[in-house]
Amino acid sequence: MIPGSLAGLILFAASLGPGYVYVRVAERRTPRTERSQLLEAAELLVIGALTTTVVAMLVLLGAREVGLVDVNAVRREGLAYLLLHPLRGCLTLGAIFALSYTVAGLAAYLAHRQEQPSQQPGTVWREVLGQKKRTHDAWATVELRDGRFLQGQVASYTLDTVSEPRELALAAPIYQRRPSNAEVEDVRGDFLTLREEDAIYVAVEYQPKPGAPTA
DSSP states (O other), rough: OOOOOHHHHHHHHHHHHHHHHHHHHHHHHHHOOOOOOOHHHHHHHHHHHHHHHHHHHHHHHHHTTTTSHHHHHHHHHTHHHHSSSHHHHHHHHHHHHEEEEEEEHHHHHHHHHTTOOOOOEEEEHHHHHHTTTEEEEEEEEEEEETTEEEEEEEEEOOOOSSSSEEEEEEEEEEEEEOOTSSEEEEEOEEEEEEEEEGEEEEEEEEETTTOOOOO
């Protein structure tokens, strides 16, 4: 339950906000295991409270050095001191919030910087069609909505989900099988471009590139 008083709301946001930022940034870098709501809330609270406490100490020490805040008064009166001095309070609280959120996000990024992002535009196409592109060639079999099957080496594909429509390009040799004919035909041309909405499914098989290590 979110506290109704202003002081309670500030403490609530200061305690959970940085933890929420940390978890969300971490989730974009690596999938996280399912947890109960209690454990997740505890994680948000611990990370947020720790981050905000450290940042608040640093901000207050800096504010004392420039004569902005009376640290002794803050120690005696707590948030009441900052609320009784609106300008000083806004500057101090603003600095604490901004830095604590920034520190939490930066800490999550640095902790997971070596990991491949798990959430990114075009994740499925990128992961399926490009995960082994350095050592393997991707060969795709595509079933079209008109019943045809096409097969060829993946030459290029749309990386993001913003572009409409997404496209997949196959490179020669390209083979085709029509629903009315079981024989496989060669498709003339060096490349064939397919639109996402024309395909029912895309099956991908990786084959090692000549001379590339297979391990």
